[in-house]
Amino acid sequence: MLTAAQVDKLTPAEKDWFPQSHPIPPPVVLVPGKDQAPPCAECHTVNGQGMVGIPDIAGLPVNYLLEQLAAFRSGARISALPHYLGTGLMITTARAWSPTDLKAAAAYYASLPRRTPxxxxxxxxxxxxxxxxxxxxxxxxxxxxxxxxxxxxxxxxxxxxxxxxxxxxxxxxxxxxxxxxxxxxxxxxxxxxxxxxxxxxxxxxxxxxxxxxxxxxxxxxxxxxxxxxxxxxxxxxxxxxxxxxxxxxxxxxxxxxxxxxxxxxxx
The missing domain is CATH 1.10.760.10 (Cytochrome c-like domain)
Known part of the structure; x- marks a missing residue:
């Protein structure tokens, strides 16, 4: 039995209870990166369905995903709410991962079927x-x-x-x-x-x-x-x-x- 504090410290890889339900993800999806950059599944989940307030990105075209990541990196996509934490985290995360990692993440999520979240x-x-x-x-x-x-x-x-x-x-x-x-x-x-x-x-x-x-x-x-x-x-x-x-x-x-x-x- 895990406490709430222990669960909160688990990485997406450690919380991947259903590995047979999706292809093997690249490291950028499941494992924290340099300087503990959050992996994609931290918020978007390993099957891309997201969660409350966070979009499901499964099945989106690779080029669309890369366009959005580039917009976060460049500052073309920010939030109308200056203190909204989610967009700020996405900007920081997109800038922390390399272009190669981001392309791997986009290809992985684009390959997944959309679900009904x-x-x-x-x-x-x-x-x-x-x-x-x-x-x-x-x-x-x-x-x-x-x-x-x-x-x-x-x-x-x-x-x-x-x-x-x-x-x-x-x-x-x-x-x-x-x-x-x-x-x-x-x-x-x-x-x-x-x-x-x-x-x-x-x-x-x-x-x-x-x-x-x-x-x-x-x-x-x-x-x-x-x-x-x-x-x-x-x-x-x-x-x-x-x-x-x-x-x-x-x-x-x-x-x-x-x-x-x-x-x-x-x-």
Missing amino acids: TRVVETEAAPSMRLERWGWTYRDPAGGATHPLDGSVAEAPESVNRLFMGDLSNRQLVYVSHATLTLGAALIRSGGGGGQPCTACHGADLRGTAVAPPLAGRDPGYLARQLWDIRSSARSGGNVKLMQGPARGLTTHDITAVAGYLASLTP
């Missing part, structure tokens, strides 16, 4: 939540009163313990109301204030095209944060400029609805 729960009230320092939430272990969603979206891991133990079957629960899903579906088709439907670039099934990544089944917290980063120009470079007009045409409420709806789709 989220499970949407359609409801009008979400369980009581607690905020974790990295910016994501988890269900309050003490219980507590539910809170009305009122157009918002709430998310939490199925199990915090399984999350930190590296259980790859542990998914994110996404709590969203029927009205939010309905609004999100309409905005996907119309494009909202920007007037450009999401399907124009991301494909009719929203599973990606040669110029845009897949959106279906993605973590809503991550999607919402990227829309904010793009509309504020904190995220720039590459094809991101094509997204700035559509993102600026969405209100805060629209962004939440779009992110919640996209999370409900099958990858």
Whole structure:
């Protein structure tokens, strides 16, 4: 039996309970690098499904992954939230690993099949939540009163313990109301204030095209944060400029609805 403190010190390689479920990863994915640079699986997991607020990157094209890593390294991709820890860590990590290592990581994750990291729960009230320092939430272990969603979206891991133990079957629960899903579906088709439907670039099934990544089944917290980063120009470079007009045409409420709806789709 391991204590929470012992689990927290385990590397992704030591928490890889299901090695038969994925190809053999390169060292950059599982083993800390020079000066203890975090391996990719520390956050994105060894099968690429990510976790609450952290994107699943399995199956993304190699060139797209390398473009994003280059943007982190160059400063073209930062966060609209100056103190957001996740983006800062990603910038530091991308700069710590060599280009050869980053290419190996991109090739590995691109070779993996996409999974369904989220499970949407359609409801009008979400369980009581607690905020974790990295910016994501988890269900309050003490219980507590539910809170009305009122157009918002709430998310939490199925199990915090399984999350930190590296259980790859542990998914994110996404709590969203029927009205939010309905609004999100309409905005996907119309494009909202920007007037450009999401399907124009991301494909009719929203599973990606040669110029845009897949959106279906993605973590809503991550999607919402990227829309904010793009509309504020904190995220720039590459094809991101094509997204700035559509993102600026969405209100805060629209962004939440779009992110919640996209999370409900099958990858």
